[in-house]
Amino acid sequence: MCKPRAWLVTEVVFSINICSIVKPGGLGKPENLRSLLALPARTVAPAETNSSSRSRGDPPRSLAEVPQGFAAPPPPGWREAVAAAVGALQAGGLVAVPTDTVYGVACLAQDSGAVRSIYSLKGRNGRKPLAICLGDVDRLYRYCQVNVPDELLRDLLPGPVTLVLKRSEELNKDLNPFTSLVGVRIPNHPFIRELARACSGPLALTSANVSCQASTLTVSEFQDLWPQLSLIIDGGPIGDVQSPECRLGSTVVDLSVSGKFTIIRPGCALTPTVEILRQKYGLIPESS
Secondary structure, three states: OOOOOOOOOOOOEOOOOOOOEOOHHHOOOOEOOOEEOOOOOOOOOHHHOOHHHOOOOOOOOOOOOOOOOOOOOOOOOHHHHHHHHHHHHHOOOOEEEEOOOOEEEEEEOOOHHHHHHHHHHHOOOOOOOOEEEOOOHHHHHHHEEOOOOHHHHHHHOOOOEEEEEEEOOOOOOOOOOOOOEEEEEOOOOHHHHHHHHHOOOOEEEEEOOOOOOOOOOOHHHHHHHHHHOOEEEEOOOOOOOOOHHHHOOOEEEEOOOOOEEEEEEOOOOHHHHHHHHHHHOOOEEEOO
16 A cells, blocks of 8 residues: 655755756756755545545545645745746746656646647657646636536545546647547645646646656656756655555546546546545446
């Protein structure tokens, strides 16, 4: 089982001569700028959020019921790291970030050139869609057509779940132009949520690995991608690096059809997600 871990509180360190981060677009000489970040928020492992921890007959619990954040002001350097990431994204760059499941690579979803860069970075099939990432549920309504109760959204988000909904006209038409749907992530992780809030539009988010290879739980595991990244936010290991369960990624569920749901990828939070959808909201499962 993927056990929760406690984040250590340390400063965000810049100008560490560990890896060279290429400027956006690959122009100019590499910069030795890297955010080494240890986050003071307790991670709740998705595999631990299941029915075994509650009494029989209790209603399904919200996946978002254990928030991640700061009980005190963020550690020194936190805001500088967010600002550096925002600057890299606005310049069209790709930024590696920790999430509540695995490490991800983000860019601005409304930037068509940056979206193409993510596909190139991963060697990703052009017909395989990218999810968008937001900081809060309230912003979801701008980019999606929602046909489920707001309470359902807040039971699952923020959390280790990707909700697939009908997209709105607000989204970049170059993002997944082959489908009328879009996956939405709001990770239960303070850094990426604050980063998403600081950006004017949604992030495009995918796992930090070459397509068809294993998801990554430390920054060193995707070292081959470093030269093509503008910035790396190092949040330390995410879960148990020896556990395959910790590399499953988010549970992906299609909610685009009223009254029904389809599991597209089981991921790491399948059981609690299905419990909430079926028992609490009465949605009917369909086969994918």
